[in-house]
Structures are given as structure tokens and as C-alpha cells.
Amino acid sequence: MKLDSQNSAVLLLSDGTFFEGLSFGIKGTVFGEVVFNTGITGYQEVITDPSYFGQLVTFTYPEIGNTGINNEDNESENSSVKGVIVRQYAHSPSNWRSNFSIDDWFKKENIVGIYGIDTRALVRHLRSSGSMNGVISSDANISILELQSQLDRHRSMAGMNLVDEVSTKKEFFWNNLSSVEFDQRIKHKSYKPYKVVAIDFGIKKSILERLVAHNCEINVLPANSDINKVMSFNPEGIFFSNGPGDPASVHEGIALAKELIINQSIPLFGICLGHQILGIALGGKTFKLDYGHRGLNHPCGIKGRLEITSQNHGFALDKSSLDKRIVEITHLNLNDKTVAGISMLDKPVFGIQYHPEASPGPHDADHHFNRFVSLMEQRRKSVV
Known part of the structure; x- marks a missing residue:
């Protein structure tokens, strides 16, 4: 199976579970541990928190990016997460402090995003099976089998000094x-x-x-x-x-x-x-x-x-x-x-x-x- 449109994206977990969605941010392929955050607010701080380095973060709140991105709330100079998984993101943010939409900021910071998937189902799966490695890809030239092969070789977070x-x-x-x-x-x-x-x-x-x-x-x-x-x-x-x-x-x-x-x-x-x-x-x-x-x-x-x-x-x-x-x-x-x-x-x-x-x-x-x-x-x- 390969992606069937220019805007398609896929999330594949190491146990073979996959979700089809749509791409935002930059296009590409990123590997990391798939985890979830249950906060309603604070997405900018989460994405720039170095504690999330090497992870693909799922936000359980259904829409992310409503207040945009400002220049004051970053927790580090660079984004820390490798990729972001959301149900929906706000195309047009509304806040007096906003300098960028989350999509524009992701493109600026080289973050791969996927939206339009059932994040509730994903989180339920992670809660029952545990956090695991995964890959987000919006590359139409890579098949699921190829992604799975690369994912199988990705290191576990256990034992990793980041x-x-x-x-x-x-x-x-x-x-x-x-x-x-x-x-x-x-x-x-x-x-x-x-x-x-x-x-x-x-x-x-x-x-x-x-x-x-x-x-x-x-x-x-x-x-x-x-x-x-x-x-x-x-x-x-x-x-x-x-x-x-x-x-x-x-x-x-x-x-x-x-x-x-x-x-x-x-x-x-x-x-x-x-x-x-x-x-x-x-x-x-x-x-x-x-x-x-x-x-x-x-x-x-x-x-x-x-x-x-x-x-x-x-x-x-x-x-x-x-x-x-x-x-x-x-x-x-x-x-x-x-x-x-x-x-x-x-x-x-x-x-x-x-x-x-x-x-x-x-x-x-x-x-x-x-x-x-x-x-x-x-x-x-x-x-x-």
C-alpha cells in the first residue's frame, strides 16, 4: 500500500497498527516513540519541551492550534518533538499574541504532522498495548512494507541516552x-x-x-x-x-x-x-x-x-x-x-x-x- 494523494499521510505503529490521515507541517518521514498528552492547553510548550525529544506526540484534545504560536512561550530554542498527531488543527488561529499558525510554524521548524485520524482509538490502543515506536510518513514513494522494515530497526526508548x-x-x-x-x-x-x-x-x-x-x-x-x-x-x-x-x-x-x-x-x-x-x-x-x-x-x-x-x-x-x-x-x-x-x-x-x-x-x-x-x-x- 502507498499513499494515494499528495496530501495523504500515514501513522504506522511497531505492532503493525496503522492509521490513514492527512499531512500538515512539512512533508517527510519521521520515526520515534508514540506517546500521548492529555492537556487541553499548552501545546506550544509541549512541542518545545526537550523532555519530548525523539517522540511523536499525540494530543488527545480534539483541536490543536486555536491560539496559534507566539514568540514568548517556547521552552527551548528549537522544537523538540519529531512529529505531531492530532484529530484536527486550526487553520486560522485567533489570539492577540499569535505570530504564526501551527501549520506555518511546523513548516518553519521542520515538524511533520498528521491530522484527520481517530486519536481516541489511537490512545486507547496505546493505553492497552503500551507506548511503542511508530512512524509518520507523507512520502508517497514509500510503501507500508518499507516503513515497517525501517521501523523494525528503530531503537527502543528503553536504554536510550538522549x-x-x-x-x-x-x-x-x-x-x-x-x-x-x-x-x-x-x-x-x-x-x-x-x-x-x-x-x-x-x-x-x-x-x-x-x-x-x-x-x-x-x-x-x-x-x-x-x-x-x-x-x-x-x-x-x-x-x-x-x-x-x-x-x-x-x-x-x-x-x-x-x-x-x-x-x-x-x-x-x-x-x-x-x-x-x-x-x-x-x-x-x-x-x-x-x-x-x-x-x-x-x-x-x-x-x-x-x-x-x-x-x-x-x-x-x-x-x-x-x-x-x-x-x-x-x-x-x-x-x-x-x-x-x-x-x-x-x-x-x-x-x-x-x-x-x-x-x-x-x-x-x-x-x-x-x-x-x-x-x-x-x-x-x-x-x-
Whole structure:
């Protein structure tokens, strides 16, 4: 079978399931892990979030692109997803901030899109069979059999280190606030900025802006930085960022985390992939979720405390692998009881599985940034 018109496109999954649809964005063929996001808003932030690198993202909301694309909401300089799957997209966006339609932006950013398929059926299939590799193609010269042959050779996300693909290649300094009112600087007891080193495993711009809002100034370092490089900045706190791929394969980041935990008493804060890396450094193990957590309404908490959170991850820490003498589980995902937060019992080290900067998503978890700052303030007083 080959595509029968210039505007046709196909989505083929590794188990042989395929969907016929229509092409938007650029024409081409892209391979990646097919996942789904259940958020109603935030498609621009999702598409530019480095945590989605190497994936084909399905949006469950039936129409994407209504508010267009602006120049302010990107989470990174480039698009991160390889392809996008939607039921329908808005040809004519309507919003005062819009600079591009999603179709024009996809063509500018070299993103392959497919629309006109039953995304409900696709998501039900992924929920029952698990996330899997797939291919989107709008190339009329490639048959389904040829696509299947190429897809069979595509690597699984398990065991894949994608951090090097998205991490900064050189260090940079960040002290910029977001223009959004919520992100303006929060008044803390100390007006002297806290010196933070952030390890970039695929960091989002909004996370950096939120740290600045909490009175931090940040030196962002590549993912392969060693402890000598990190400590040369005399940091008061160290942040491990979000990022894509299998956390167990990020060997340099895990080694750095172990050295910092053993040899230092500096506050460490990890989000998403950074949280998983801290967990592995503390002796834990991770596993691949069947279809991941990607959306804006995941309930997390423990002992009567609840936060509605924004999530984007395909792996999780195995709670049975965490030593209760060293690590406390502070949050669980209340949908499936997977680990959503950890904290060391005797050192200022903690991590959370979700994205507390609320971009996109709810503000419930913003207090974790305040906790990080409070730990740095305590250390600052003890040093003095």
C-alpha cells in the first residue's frame, strides 16, 4: 500500500497498527516513540519541551492550534518533538499574541504532522498495548512494507541516552524573569541572590525563570560536567533538570549526583529526569511505564496532602528499590501509586517527578522552589 494523494499521510505503529490521515507541517518521514498528552492547553510548550525529544506526540484534545504560536512561550530554542498527531488543527488561529499558525510554524521548524485520524482509538490502543515506536510518513514513494522494515530497526526508548542531544554544549548564565505576572520576583528574607548551578539534561526555560523568581541566579552547565567544574562556581544549591530518554543511561549525571551526595552538603533539587537521577544515585532503580504520565491534571501527594500536577515522563523510580533508612518517599502519583517525590533523611537532597513551574499546568507545586531556597538560606546561615 502507498499513499494515494499528495496530501495523504500515514501513522504506522511497531505492532503493525496503522492509521490513514492527512499531512500538515512539512512533508517527510519521521520515526520515534508514540506517546500521548492529555492537556487541553499548552501545546506550544509541549512541542518545545526537550523532555519530548525523539517522540511523536499525540494530543488527545480534539483541536490543536486555536491560539496559534507566539514568540514568548517556547521552552527551548528549537522544537523538540519529531512529529505531531492530532484529530484536527486550526487553520486560522485567533489570539492577540499569535505570530504564526501551527501549520506555518511546523513548516518553519521542520515538524511533520498528521491530522484527520481517530486519536481516541489511537490512545486507547496505546493505553492497552503500551507506548511503542511508530512512524509518520507523507512520502508517497514509500510503501507500508518499507516503513515497517525501517521501523523494525528503530531503537527502543528503553536504554536510550538522549540527554547529549538536548543539553547545552557550553555553560551560560541565566538571570531573566518571565514577562508573565505570576513569574515576577518573590520577596524572600534575603535580597542577596542565591548562587545555583543547574545541570542541563534538557532544561525548560520556564524552570529557569521560576528559579530566578525565587531569587536565584543560575549558571547552567552541560550534562557531562564533573564535580570539579560544578564546585568551581561555589554554588549554594545545585539543580538537576528535566530531560528525555532513559534515566538509567545517563551515566555521567548519575556519577555526578553520587559524588555530590557523598562529598558535599549542598542542597540538591531534581525535577523529572533529575529526580530519577538522584534516586538512582541513592541506590534506587527505574523502570519504563506502560504509557507514561503526560498531562496537566495528575494528582500527587501522601498523608492527606494533594497537589494537581503537570507531568511528562515515561520512566519512574521503583519504590521497592529505595532504602527507607536513607530516602523518604514524600509524594506518590495517586493514579497508579508510582513514586512522585523523594527526600534524603539526613541531607538537603530532594526530587519531584513532576513540573512545578506550571508551564503549562497548575500552580499547586510551586512551593518546591521555595523549599529549595529555604534549604540554601539555612546553609547560608550555618556557614556564617
